[in-house]
Amino acid sequence: MDVFYERKEQYRVVYRSSFLFLISSSYALLYFQYHFALLNMCIFLTSINYWRKPMYSWRRTLDMTVVNSAIIYKNIVVYNSLAYNPTNVNLYYFIFFSGSLAYPLSIYCYNYKFYWTAVYLHMLLHVMANIASIILYTGYEEKYLNICV
Numbered sequence: 001m002d003v004f005y006e007r008k009e010q011y012r013v014v015y016r017s018s019f020l021f022l023i024s025s026s027y028a029l030l031y032f033q034y035h036f037a038l039l040n041m042c043i044f045l046t047s048i049n050y051w052r053k054p055m056y057s058w059r060r061t062l063d064m065t066v067v068n069s070a071i072i073y074k075n076i077v078v079y080n081s082l083a084y085n086p087t088n089v090n091l092y093y094f095i096f097f098s099g100s101l102a103y104p105l106s107i108y109c110y111n112y113k114f115y116w117t118a119v120y121l122h123m124l125l126h127v128m129a130n131i132a133s134i135i136l137y138t139g140y141e142e143k144y145l146n147i148c149v
Contacts, residue, residue: 004054010119011054017126018047024133031137035077039070040133078136088139092132099128 005011025040043066050063078089106121 004056004060005115005119007115010115011051013119014054014122014126015048015051017123018044018051020126020130021047024130024137027134027137031140033137033140036074036133036137039074042066043070074133083141084136085139085141088135092136092139095128095135096132099125099132102128 021040021044025037025044028034028037028040046059046063046066050059054060078084078092102121102125106118106125109115109121110118
């Protein structure tokens with residue numbers, strides 16, 4: 001199995017950016033969003049497990065499965081919930097989906113061997129997803145403790 005990036009410094013950048021999920025997980029705990037804290041912690045664990053030495057293996061499959069499942073779950077919960085400030089929800093969706101554009105761009109750059117550009121785009125994805133999550137959690141209104149799923 002080949003390593004995903006050609007140089008260790010490249011995938012170490014993405015590995016380090018995975019630690020941002022600890023910050024958004026902490027924010028989720030702070031705002032009583034325990035299910036999102038658990039999701040972010042799972043993303044963190046699978047991400048560092050994969051990016052410590054990225055290869056096409058079960059670790060990549062697990063990471064992508066956890067991340068995609070978390071995205072689907074979070075967006076369904078947020079869309080169906082009254083517990084979030086609508087301004088924060090709209091800002092969350094805007095930042096999250098804007099940041100998500102970095103992923104296909106990073107794959108494009110990787111395929112054309114612009115490895116450092118691909119690395120920074122993937123890191124941007126991590127940054128934007130975590131900023132969006134923090135904005136969402138800070139718009140949580142405690143008076144609505146029941147999340148409608």
